[in-house]
Amino acid sequence: MAGFKNIFGIFMLQMMVLALFSLHADGQGLKVGFYDESCPQAEAIVSKVMSNVMAVAPSLSGPLLRLHFHDCFIRGCDGSILLDTPTGQTEKFSPPNLSLRGFNIIDRVKLALEMACPSVVSCADIVALVARDVTVATKGPYWEVETGRKDGNVSLFTDPINGLVTGLPSFTSNITILKQSFSLRGLSTKDLVVLSGGHTIGMSHCSSFEERLYNFTGKGNNDDTDPTMDQNYIARLKLKCKPRDVTTIAELDPGSFKTFDESYYKLVIKRRGLLQSDAALLNDPEIRAYLIQATSHGSTFFSDFGVSMVNMGRIGVLTGSQGEVRKVCSKTN
Numbered sequence: 001m002a003g004f005k006n007i008f009g010i011f012m013l014q015m016m017v018l019a020l021f022s023l024h025a026d027g028q029g030l031k032v033g034f035y036d037e038s039c040p041q042a043e044a045i046v047s048k049v050m051s052n053v054m055a056v057a058p059s060l061s062g063p064l065l066r067l068h069f070h071d072c073f074i075r076g077c078d079g080s081i082l083l084d085t086p087t088g089q090t091e092k093f094s095p096p097n098l099s100l101r102g103f104n105i106i107d108r109v110k111l112a113l114e115m116a117c118p119s120v121v122s123c124a125d126i127v128a129l130v131a132r133d134v135t136v137a138t139k140g141p142y143w144e145v146e147t148g149r150k151d152g153n154v155s156l157f158t159d160p161i162n163g164l165v166t167g168l169p170s171f172t173s174n175i176t177i178l179k180q181s182f183s184l185r186g187l188s189t190k191d192l193v194v195l196s197g198g199h200t201i202g203m204s205h206c207s208s209f210e211e212r213l214y215n216f217t218g219k220g221n222n223d224d225t226d227p228t229m230d231q232n233y234i235a236r237l238k239l240k241c242k243p244r245d246v247t248t249i250a251e252l253d254p255g256s257f258k259t260f261d262e263s264y265y266k267l268v269i270k271r272r273g274l275l276q277s278d279a280a281l282l283n284d285p286e287i288r289a290y291l292i293q294a295t296s297h298g299s300t301f302f303s304d305f306g307v308s309m310v311n312m313g314r315i316g317v318l319t320g321s322q323g324e325v326r327k328v329c330s331k332t333n
């Protein structure tokens with residue numbers, strides 16, 4: 001009996017190690033141009049659809065960039081964020097998804113690809129390619145996207161909210177938690193600050209930073225503001241966001257939220273980061289040094305962003321005989 005327990009113990013340990021490794025960003029089996037032979041027009045089809053979409057709905061750029069992040073951080077980049085079935089209570093319906101929109105755009109791209117090359121291009125790869133194309137559409141950098149991901153068949157409502165480090169990084173997380181969250185997935189502190197730069201485009205709901213304006217310590221009086229935030233900025237935000245406002249949204253990078261650039265970092269330095277997780281970037285010396293570099297002449301932010309997006313795109317991927325290529329992105333085959 002004791003022997004059996006021991007073996008079971010070792011088995012459990014191996015399972016745990018496996019679970020951690022499976023989230024890691026080794027990207028085994030991915031490569032640039034994976035579809036060069038099986039569907040040579042794949043990337044051009046994605047770009048064509050996306051340039052049409054961006055021409056009429058540019059505000060989807062932020063949400064579509066974030067979609068890749070939400071996908072990769074939970075269960076790896078396996079398209080699990082797109083699933084409605086089999087459970088009906090999937091990641092997509094979990095509270096941290098508030099900022100996500102554009103699922104219908106992924107469906108539109110998928111439809112175009114299915115017409116050209118049925119059952120060849122995975123939904124996880126579409127999400128990765130779309131993230132690059134919306135970045136380019138907002139005047140950001142271009143990078144070569146590695147492809148070859150397969151789609152998973154598991155998506156759980158509880159995953160994104162299952163722990164500060166194992167779940168999706170929260171907009172209230174401090175720097176310690178943010179670094180642990182990235183490190184668990186094989187990403188560095190540099191990846192953290194570089195990918196946070198994605199907040200140069202997009203919006204946030206007032207409810208995501210309301211406490212910083214009205215109720216930071218829980219006293220709930222009008223002066224209960226976050227002392228680490230620029231007071232003039234707080235005054236401006238209070239005009240826009242009233243307490244318990246669940247509909248209004250505010251720019252993460254006011255003044256240039258439609259353009260992918262370095263201005264988000266300038267705001268963070270000026271203590272005008274909108275979310276607590278933006279402000280938290282100031283609490284780490286390595287990150288502070290990057291903020292200064294990224295806002296100076298000769299900034300490497302654009303090329304760094306491509307590198308970090310590739311790193312992120314390698315988290316916990318399914319490749320080769322693992323997983324499947326979904327025919328419809330919201331459903332397993």
Ligand SMILES: *[C@@H]1O[C@H](CO)[C@@H](O)[C@H](O)[C@H]1NC(C)=O
Pocket residue numbers: 164174175176177
């Ligand atoms: C960061 O947040 C975690 C979880 O809320 C907390 O345990 C920890 O003390 C915080 N660290 C700092 C430095 O504030």
Ligand SMILES: *[C@@H]1O[C@H](CO)[C@@H](O)[C@H](O)[C@H]1NC(C)=O
Pocket residue numbers: 215217218219220
């Ligand atoms: C302020 O925050 C506290 C603790 O989080 C909460 O109990 C209280 O209801 C909040 N007050 C207001 C006015 O939102």
Ligand SMILES: *[C@@H]1O[C@H](CO)[C@@H](O)[C@H](O)[C@H]1NC(C)=O
Pocket residue numbers: 153322323324332
């Ligand atoms: C999920 O995928 C795995 C491996 O790709 C497969 O073995 C399993 O049967 C699938 N489960 C469902 C419910 O489709």
Ligand SMILES: CC(=O)N[C@H]1CO[C@H](CO)[C@@H](O)[C@@H]1O
Pocket residue numbers: 092093094095096097098100101
């Ligand atoms: C787009 C989407 O699925 N949004 C969901 C996010 O989560 C909330 C709360 O769980 C749902 O009500 C939304 O439908």
